[in-house]
Amino acid sequence: MKTYTTTPKEDGFRMPGEFENHLGTYIIWPERTDNWRLGAKPAQEVFAQVASAIAEHEAVTVAVNEGQYANARHMLPDHVRVVEISNDDAWVRDCGPTCVTDGKEVRGVDWRFNAWGGLVDGLYFPWDKDDALAQKVCELERFNRYRLDHFILEGGSIHTDGDGTLVTTEECLLSEGRNSHLNKEQIEAVLKEYLNVEKIIWLKRGIYLDETNGHVDNIFAFVKPGECLLAWTDDKEDPQYEISRECLEILERETDARGRKLKVHKLHLPKPILITKEESHGVDAVDGTLPRKEGDRLAASYVNFYLCNGGVIYPTFHDENDQRAEETLKECFPDREVTGIYAREILLGGGNIHCITQQIPMV
Numbered sequence: 001m002k003t004y005t006t007t008p009k010e011d012g013f014r015m016p017g018e019f020e021n022h023l024g025t026y027i028i029w030p031e032r033t034d035n036w037r038l039g040a041k042p043a044q045e046v047f048a049q050v051a052s053a054i055a056e057h058e059a060v061t062v063a064v065n066e067g068q069y070a071n072a073r074h075m076l077p078d079h080v081r082v083v084e085i086s087n088d089d090a091w092v093r094d095c096g097p098t099c100v101t102d103g104k105e106v107r108g109v110d111w112r113f114n115a116w117g118g119l120v121d122g123l124y125f126p127w128d129k130d131d132a133l134a135q136k137v138c139e140l141e142r143f144n145r146y147r148l149d150h151f152i153l154e155g156g157s158i159h160t161d162g163d164g165t166l167v168t169t170e171e172c173l174l175s176e177g178r179n180s181h182l183n184k185e186q187i188e189a190v191l192k193e194y195l196n197v198e199k200i201i202w203l204k205r206g207i208y209l210d211e212t213n214g215h216v217d218n219i220f221a222f223v224k225p226g227e228c229l230l231a232w233t234d235d236k237e238d239p240q241y242e243i244s245r246e247c248l249e250i251l252e253r254e255t256d257a258r259g260r261k262l263k264v265h266k267l268h269l270p271k272p273i274l275i276t277k278e279e280s281h282g283v284d285a286v287d288g289t290l291p292r293k294e295g296d297r298l299a300a301s302y303v304n305f306y307l308c309n310g311g312v313i314y315p316t317f318h319d320e321n322d323q324r325a326e327e328t329l330k331e332c333f334p335d336r337e338v339t340g341i342y343a344r345e346i347l348l349g350g351g352n353i354h355c356i357t358q359q360i361p362m363v
């Protein structure tokens with residue numbers, strides 16, 4: 001595997017939209033008991049459901065630590081590939097490679113990863129195995145890569161339309177625990193160079209109390225160039241209302257890289273979801289890992305869905321808006337099969353279906 005010192009833009013590579021064709025999907029197997037309750041077994045069952053649902057549409061690879069190989073192999077269907085890759089937790093969206101392509105070859109962009117804020121407000125320590133994971137995926141896929149030793153980024157903090165536009169949040173990319181040595185213009189310059197985009201739309205904040213410092217992938221997603229989904233509530237008493245309203249204002253005001261006005265679909269959130277006593281007690285409390293306290297509100301959002309070839313895999317919460325979310329997604333993606341998976345167990349770990357998946361584009 002070669003590590004380039006040039007940039008994707010210089011080499012004519014761009015990041016495709018998630019809605020473009022995939023070669024396959026990566027997932028990492030959950031196991032750490034300070035994040036996943038009851039020895040991670042309930043989460044493993046849901047991850048297996050997500051892997052199986054995606055495998056209906058495209059090839060799925062699940063990366064596991066050595067000690068979990070036999071268990072994961074047993075719990076996953078035969079046609080899902082299971083490979084040993086050391087990891088610290090199960091968020092391949094964030095620590096996996098961001099793939100770029102020139103239409104003939106795929107390369108990985110390997111950002112530095114510091115568990116969502118490092119020693120400032122990171123969610124666990126250490127994170128060295130996660131930081132090394134993107135390189136290992138590139139090895140396995142025979143991709144050359146670009147490595148940024150001095151730029152921290154998680155895949156969940158960006159969305160691109162594959163056509164020159166990137167959407168992110170100030171809350172995350174300007175956070176103290178990431179690239180505080182760089183200003184907004186310098187961060188923009190890195191994104192433009194390494195993802196080959198021309199226009200960056202900055203939302204202010206992500207979903208209320210999202211522990212990732214407001215990852216964009218929990219509040220916003222592209223349907224296709226010029227069209228997007230925004231997490232929404234009509235409840236003016238909910239702190240989320242003002243956040244979503246502000247995002248809407250920005251999205252309605254902005255144009256994309258091609259000068260298009262964005263068509264924005266509202267995807268209504270579930271009612272606030274709180275951690276129960278039983279759920280809180282099921283997690284091993286460990287210093288240095290974010291505690292899971294009874295009554296804490298979780299950052300639940302239907303926008304945290306994943307697009308695979310011909311499919312949309314979205315989280316459900318046993319909420320009255322589950323059905324409404326399905327209808328909205330079917331309207332937005334009439335040519336895809338829309339599949340809901342009850343994903344509270346992933347939410348309890350701090351993210352959702354989009355956060356646990358990473359697409360490998362097709363050339």
Ligand code: KQY
Nearest residue numbers: 091123156349350351355
């Ligand atoms: O939302 C994500 N992209 C990751 C969430 C990480 C939570 C770690 N506990």
